[in-house]
Amino acid sequence: MSKPMLQVALDTLEIPAALKATRALAAEVDVLEVGTILCYAQGAKIVAILRALYPDQIILADLKAADAGTTVAEIVFSQGATWMTVICCAPYATMEAALAVAKKYQGDVQIELYGDWTFEQAEKWLEIGLTQVIYHRGRDAEFAGQKWGEADLAKIRKLAEMGFEVSVTGGLNPQDLEIFKGIPVKCFIAGRALYQADDPAQAARDFKQAINQHW
């Protein structure tokens, strides 16, 4: 089982705040994620800014695209994204269109799992060539008090057994990672737990230590 990577979700509203986070964290994490909020607020030029600063890092544009797969993918991959996300309820045609552009740039597309997706849909995603999913305890679900539980773990295990690379996110702290032990998680994703920590680099090292301890 390969070791999970660590991904920072940059969910700031302003570009300087995102760059303050990456200055502290880029050397400590594996993936820089341009959060949906940041992309809505500032536009996709933030992808180009991060690519200019971090030419060798994996950069994910978390667009949660639902339509216009070709155009949206071209916007972010042409500016240097490595991966982008589509939302799980996007039409298969949108996923396929985004993936075709991604492949042109040696990139990939991840499916964000929100709401009532099904394993039947997941079979179809594999058929059309999508192999990465993000299992999400949404921010609003988190605020509403929803906790990580066995139901989440069972779904994540099943997705991994089907052949997906599964990233995991939603209010994660280093002490949460142990419950995912034994599952081949692709990336653990954290946002404010990293960049709003008193010492962001140390917070990233605490995540890495938990990963090294359990994988």
Next chain:
Amino acid sequence: MSKPMLQVALDTLEIPAALKATRALAAEVDVLEVGTILCYAQGAKIVAILRALYPDQIILADLKAADAGTTVAEIVFSQGATWMTVICCAPYATMEAALAVAKKYQGDVQIELYGDWTFEQAEKWLEIGLTQVIYHRGRDAEFAGQKWGEADLAKIRKLAEMGFEVSVTGGLNPQDLEIFKGIPVKCFIAGRALYQADDPAQAARDFKQAINQHW
């Protein structure tokens, strides 16, 4: 039955192209939509730009938000949006959070219907206070050859009967509108059919004429 409104979807990549479209069309249409593509590409400042230019127009930010309802809604409503969209597979908590912000600004939230939503979900949307939906023949579905059909019309009718205000979009031309006759459509939405027409203002008037003829 009130008369359907006409909405232009600004799905350009650059701000000047969007403003060229609004200069020709703002006086002819009822709603200016900041398309998802434009918002991804340029960020939400385009909402503030349009509000500065068109203080009295309905402005829709088509974000298709899936999470972080409060933050995302605050971004666009604080810059002058009248409506914003959430995606149908967003958690109910996200929809409620976005709606709470919208109401604070005397705005509203529309649900974009993509993929496998259900009428059971739609009942829940009404329960939590969401009354506007956008029925979508997606761009990629359109490119894949999917046509408007009786199945679409039956769903649109049922949504209207449930109490939703239903907007309709997806490759519409003036001659298509007749098939929706008898349905209380809230807005007909067109993008390139309007702003890429040889004479955009005349194209808008052709839509309006079709609306006046059939409603």
